[in-house]
Amino acid sequence: GAVVSQHPSRVICKSGTSVKIECRSLDFQATTMFWYRQFPKKSLMLMATSNEGSKATYEQGVEKDKFLINHASLTLSTLTVTSAHPEDSSFYICSASVAGPGYNEQFFGPGTRLTVL
Amino acid sequence: DQQVKQNSPSLSVQEGRISILNCDYTNSMFDYFLWYKKYPAEGPTFLISISSIKDKNEDGRFTVFLNKSAKHLSLHIVPSQPGDSAVYFCAASASGGSNYKLTFGKGTLLTVNP
Numbered sequence: 001g002a003v004v005s006q007h008p009s010r011v012i013c014k015s016g017t018s019v020k021i022e023c024r025s026l027d028f029q030a031t032t033m034f035w036y037r038q039f040p041k042k043s044l045m046l047m048a049t050s051n052e053g054s055k056a057t058y059e060q061g062v063e064k065d066k067f068l069i070n071h072a073s074l075t076l077s078t079l080t081v082t083s084a085h086p087e088d089s090s091f092y093i094c095s096a097s098v099a100g101p102g103y104n105e106q107f108f109g110p111g112t113r114l115t116v117l
Numbered sequence: 118d119q120q121v122k123q124n125s126p127s128l129s130v131q132e133g134r135i136s137i138l139n140c141d142y143t144n145s146m147f148d149y150f151l152w153y154k155k156y157p158a159e160g161p162t163f164l165i166s167i168s169s170i171k172d173k174n175e176d177g178r179f180t181v182f183l184n185k186s187a188k189h190l191s192l193h194i195v196p197s198q199p200g201d202s203a204v205y206f207c208a209a210s211a212s213g214g215s216n217y218k219l220t221f222g223k224g225t226l227l228t229v230n231p
Contacts, residue, residue, distance in 0.1 A: 043206065043223040091158070104166075106151075108163075109160050
């Protein structure tokens with residue numbers, strides 16, 4: 001149980017195009033999903049917290065107009081990198097949360113490698 | 118300000134021996150702690166967690182110890198196996214915080230030598 005998928009796993013695009021990444025919880029419902037970015041040899045950087053049916057909460061320094069997040073259902077959240085540039089190249093990882101009083105577990109997707117040429 | 122610190126970027130141990138990975142935190146509001154294992158180009162995999170009401174949690178070869186007064190936790194892997202070689206992330210959350218978001222350390226690369 002607790003499987004999270006991401007699609008695509010790898011994408012290469014030209015500068016200026018937009019890229020959509022999907023995150024799905026396959027066997028459970030997640031009220032909250034998180035989007036992370038990982039730079040080489042760095043920790044996971046939380047970009048935003050996404051709640052079903054409401055606007056995402058972005059971390060400081062993350063441009064909400066550049067990284068559009070939509071959480072349409074309890075099993076799907078999408079991240080769209082708009083007008084991508086080479087500096088947006090990174091490994092993007094989503095997670096789906098199962099949490100309540102006294103426990104908090106996040107299950108991560110396999111990640112999406114974005115390369116912007 | 119880094120609220121979760123893993124001060125050892127790497128650790129190398131011999132197969133069969135114990136691996137001890139350490140993590141310190143500064144935010145006294147953190148009350149739930151997790152360890153994740155990550156291979157390159159993959160998402161993190163949940164290993165084990167501990168609530169602040171406990172000081173130890175064990176699951177097979179993995180044991181997490183929590184010392185609240187020292188704001189320190191550690192992950193023990195025994196016996197270590199070559200397949201345990203990966204980056205290990207410590208994470209923490211505050212139940213009263215926003216949406217239970219996790220704060221991660223920078224990770225420790227564990228290498229288990231055959």
